[in-house]
Amino acid sequence: VALLKQATLVLSPDSGPAHIASAVGTPVIGLYAATPSLRSGPYISLDLCVDKYTEAARRFRNTEPGELRWGQRIEFPGVMDLIETREVIEKLTRFVSAGR
Secondary structure (H helix, E strand, O other): OHHHHHOOOEEEEOOHHHHHHHHOOOOEEEEEOOOOHHHHOOOOOHHHOEEOHHHHHHHHHOOOHHHOOOOOOOOOOOHHHHOOHHHHHHHHHHHHHOOO
């Protein structure tokens, strides 16, 4: 927890470190595809999330996210591969440009 509090920024999928960092006030670039960032993302950094849940629902469940039951996770091999490196770099660039 102390290390995450001292960090300038954390890059993490939907996992413990993202939530702990958010809880101690550290911004997070969250990587989301299996779950939607608006439901389980780091509440202080939702604008920094890369969210591919809609694309994952369409590709892996052949449906729109609104048609899935609330809390439905999309856990298939390759789901996180929907997140592209350039999208993460864009979020990092936005963070640095904002001088956070």
